[in-house]
Amino acid sequence: MKMLRFRSPSIRSLDQEVLCTIRLLDDSEISCSIQRDTKGQFLLDHVCNHYNLLEKDYFGIRYVDPEKQRVTIPLTCTRTKTAQQPYTMCFRVKFYPNEPMKIKEELTRYLLYLQLKRDIYHGRLLCPFAEAAYLGACIVQAELGDYDPEEHPSDYIRDFKLFPKQSLKLERKIIEIHKNELRGQCAALAELNMLQRAHSLETYGVDPHPCKDFTGSTAFLGFTATGFVVFQGNKRIHLLKWNDVSKLKFEGKTFYVIGIQKEKKLVLTFHTSTPAACKHLWKCGVENQAFYKCAKSSQIKTVSSSNIFFKGSRFRYSGRVAKEVIEASSKIQREPPEVRSPCASMLPTPVDDSQGGVDLLFSSPVQSPARLLRELHADPDIQAQLEAERERDRVYERTRLAARSRMGGVLSSSLRLLSSNERVNACVLSVARFVAVVMGVLLVTVPTLLLLLESDIDVSFLHEIRQTPEFEQFHYEYYCPLRRWILCRISMAMENIWSD
Structure with a gap:
């Protein structure tokens, strides 16, 4: 663990310094002493300086708030106003490159590889069996090199905790691919093959946000290089490309996605657990749309969560966009920095940073409206309320019939006339x-x-x-x-x- 004093020029007193620990993608940690008004950009620059990383725009610093929500710090935000002590941060990929082949430096690809390795282990990157076996074999090839029968016993894959549910059948398929298909590949090539295969999966780059749809069923929202996605269970039910998304907005705990699909207006509505989670979801969507859709950062505009008559929250993504990052990467000319240290082989199982059961997101059952209605009417409290309402209706009907049978003569007519006049008035x-x-x-x-x-x-x-x-x-x-x-x-x- 490294210790570094990192100061911004506006600070006048050392009494304002606080200790911050940043967990890196390989679960090692670095610490720095910062001030209470240090911006997110300072923390990101600190980690990038530690790595000697130039293609830094894909990455961000995040923390877990008191409500167990994973929040990425905006570059212009004062970090200590948003996080809680002790200040423990995580360095993670924020924007997943749409085309890994356009990443210029091996160091950047290596960090993306580490992030995808975490995504696979924590169940965020869903893989069919064949894809899972190939990705697992690429990881083993990158970590161990070629298969050697003298060094690798029959159960050597068990040393790697690659997937949340790792069956014996999957391990055997990984060994088969490692032995036969990947022989001769260096670590960098195996990692690149892994990136190429992973980026074609539907859940590549999806940081899932749990919510409820209009039927009350659990859904998970995400933002990718392609657009806005919605998953229920392990099935993608919506993909709205960024060019077709006209507005993202929120009101309280309700999040709206407004766009065009098949030449018709589309409005998707979702409900989050808290207003804070809804606002965070909205900001993530605004940032991703700006990063992947805009051609230049000068095109980025401040957006509002407004309805017709109220301005609401306002937010603007600050940073370069994907096209600018790729263009800047193509101009990098330097000696490649060191990518792997001797201790980087046989990486440990990633620390669980999902916070709050996000790992189980894609295993949530999909509930139909009919099933929801059946469960609603099976509720004892609901049944008691319905029975009470029926009994009140029966009592009212008996009273009305009894009153009608007693009315008669002139007095009855007068009373009816008076009552009628009162009702008319x-x-x-x-x-x-x-x-x-x-x-x-x-x-x-x-x-x-x-x-x-x-x-x-x-x-x-x-x-x-x-x-x-x-x-x-x-x-x-x-x-x-x-x-x-x-x-x-x-x-x-x-x-x-x-x-x-």
Whole structure:
């Protein structure tokens, strides 16, 4: 473990320093003494200096908040305002390269390899049997080199904890591939083959966010180089490419993805456990869309989680985008840095950094709406409430019939007439109140809508409202046809007047 004093120039007193431990991808740790207003960029630069890493834009520093949510620190954020003591951070891949072959340096590929090794072990990178065996064999080849019958006993794969569920059948297939298909490959080539095969899987780069869909079923959301993905169980049920995502927003614990699919508007709604988790999910989506979609960082805009009338939270991704990173990588010219130290072979099993059962994400059962309804009506509390409501209905019906049978004569008629008058008066009063409320709302809403729809005033607030998908849909699908109809009627009326 290395100890380093790392100071930002704005600090005046050593009393403001705190100790921070950063866990690296191979589970080794480095520590540094930082200040309370140190930004995330300082921590990332510190680790990259430790590695001598230039292609740093793919990586980030994250921590686990008190609600067990894994949070990546924005580069411009003051770290000690977001994390809790003791300050333990993790250096991890933040943006997974879409094309590993375009990574310039072996060091960067090696760090990505370590991250994917963790993803496989923790169940975040799902693999069919054949793919799992090939990936496992690549890891063994990179760590041990060629198979040697004198050095490797029949059960040598058991020393590697590669998968959360590692069967004997899988181990035998890994040995077969290691013996026959990968012989002669150096560590760097075996790791590159592993990256190439892993990046074609559906869950490559998915950092799963657990939530509930509109039926109440568990779903896991993720962001990849391709776009926004949704998984239920181990099945991907949605893939919305970044070019088709028009807006990401959240309100409280509800997260919305608005886009276009098959030339139709699509709105996906999900519910998170807390407002903080929902806001974090939204920020992750904004960052990933900016990184993978934009051609230049100058195109990145500040986005808002607003609905029509409220600005909500505002956030802007700070950093280079994928295309700029690849372009900068192509210009690197230096002697390659040392990638592996002697202790890097036979890497230990990764530490469980999933926090809160995320490893089990892709094994959650998919519940149908019908099953949810059956479970709801089987609930004893629900059954008791329904029975109580039925009993109240029966009592009311018996009382009404008994009262009707006792009514008669003139007195009965008078009472009915009086009751009827009271009901009429109450009904008239309710209608009057309703009309007053409607008129008040219209007096405020109609001028505002006309200002938005018909004026050329282009202030920022009105511009943001006009850009929302909900407002555009209202404008084109409802307002424009209504306006054409009114103008047509007015024109016909004017023609009749002039003809008379």
